Amino acid sequence: MRPLHRVFVTGATGFVGRTVIQALRAEGYVVRCLVRRGSERDLRGVEAIERVEGDVLSPQTLEEGMAGCDAVVHLVGIIREHVPTNTTFYRVHVQGTGNVVAAAASVGVRRYIHMSALGAREGARSRYHQTKWAAEEAVHACSLPWTIVRPSVIYGRGDGFVSLLVWVVRRLPVVPLIVGGRLQPVPVEQVAQGVARALSRPSAVKQTYEVGGPDRVTLGELVDLIGKVLGRRRILKFNVPRVVVRVATRALHRLPYFPLTPDQLLMLEEDNVCDPAPFFSTFGLAPLPLATGLRQLLG
Numbered sequence: 001m002r003p004l005h006r007v008f009v010t011g012a013t014g015f016v017g018r019t020v021i022q023a024l025r026a027e028g029y030v031v032r033c034l035v036r037r038g039s040e041r042d043l044r045g046v047e048a049i050e051r052v053e054g055d056v057l058s059p060q061t062l063e064e065g066m067a068g069c070d071a072v073v074h075l076v077g078i079i080r081e082h083v084p085t086n087t088t089f090y091r092v093h094v095q096g097t098g099n100v101v102a103a104a105a106s107v108g109v110r111r112y113i114h115m116s117a118l119g120a121r122e123g124a125r126s127r128y129h130q131t132k133w134a135a136e137e138a139v140h141a142c143s144l145p146w147t148i149v150r151p152s153v154i155y156g157r158g159d160g161f162v163s164l165l166v167w168v169v170r171r172l173p174v175v176p177l178i179v180g181g182r183l184q185p186v187p188v189e190q191v192a193q194g195v196a197r198a199l200s201r202p203s204a205v206k207q208t209y210e211v212g213g214p215d216r217v218t219l220g221e222l223v224d225l226i227g228k229v230l231g232r233r234r235i236l237k238f239n240v241p242r243v244v245v246r247v248a249t250r251a252l253h254r255l256p257y258f259p260l261t262p263d264q265l266l267m268l269e270e271d272n273v274c275d276p277a278p279f280f281s282t283f284g285l286a287p288l289p290l291a292t293g294l295r296q297l298l299g
């Protein structure tokens with residue numbers, strides 16, 4: 001079969017997308033990025049890529065943008081809804097994915113990689129996970145040779161979670177914590193390499209890979225590790241009672257700078273862990289201990 005050459009990437013302007021572009025280019029692919037109007041500056045300085053304007057909610061822009069592409073990497077996802085602009089989990093995750101797979105099938109794409117999230121499952125508590133699952137079901141039903149990647153928390157420069165904790169540890173004398181489940185943070189570079197390598201692994205077709213780093217940590221343990229890497233002798237922590245977090249989150253989550261939504265709280269309350277061995281072995285990667293990854297991130 002003719003090798004894959006040009007790869008269409010949705011969500012390229014995001015935290016994961018920018019690293020996926022680098023990983024795809026390192027594997028020798030020509031990368032074409034879907035960019036929403038107004039988001040062009042997010043790819044400033046990223047050279048040697050093709051850019052097409054469009055939106056996953058606009059099927060016509062997808063078909064036009066994908067023409068001539070051999071593969072699609074679909075990364076678009078949101079962690080917060082924005083009701084005034086009708087930016088809902090259902091529209092972005094479920095309708096967006098339906099549009100992307102339909103366009104990919106209609107232009108004759110030969111490989112499709114789908115970014116989901118660990119915890120996506122039938123009957124999930126959070127609407128983020130419910131709609132990520134519904135999107136996976138749309139992928140299962142399509143005719144494309146698909147691969148699904150389901151990461152736990154991803155960390156790296158520009159992430160929205162570990163970087164927030166680093167900020168809190170650096171700035172606040174006492175770190176407020178939520179008592180929740182365990183997480184398995186994984187570096188963005190490894191997720192991106194796995195995504196890029198999946199394109200050329202026939203054994204990855206119709207497979208779902210759960211992805212996490214080698215360490216399973218609670219939020220408190222993650223904060224302690226960040227403190228250690230930052231050279232802090234002791235981090236003072238305070239467990240905010242669950243009822244207080246719930247009430248505050250429900251009341252304040254619409255404020256743009258409030259860091260938590262009720263949906264995210266549901267996710268933090270449960271374990272987000274997996275066996276990532278099939279991911280690492282299939283894509284020839286070695287799990288990076290969290291302390292090493294944090295040291296590299298925090299310099």
Ligand SMILES: NC(=O)c1ccc[n+]([C@@H]2O[C@H](COP(=O)([O-])OP(=O)(O)OC[C@H]3O[C@@H](n4cnc5c(N)ncnc54)[C@H](OP(=O)(O)O)[C@@H]3O)[C@@H](O)[C@H]2O)c1
Pocket residue numbers: 010011012013014015016017034035036039042054055056057075076077078092096115116117118150151152153154155159160161
């Ligand atoms: N970060 C994590 O820890 C993590 C963990 C597990 C799974 N994931 C999944 O990984 C994927 C990427 O996450 P991320 O952290 O990179 O998110 P991000 O930084 O928020 O990026 C989201 C991307 O989606 C694009 N997008 C949103 N709505 C769109 C639309 N209607 N049409 C076209 N593009 C649209 C954004 O474009 P604009 O620049 O125009 O806004 C941006 O490029 C998501 O599917 C997420 O669910 C992330």
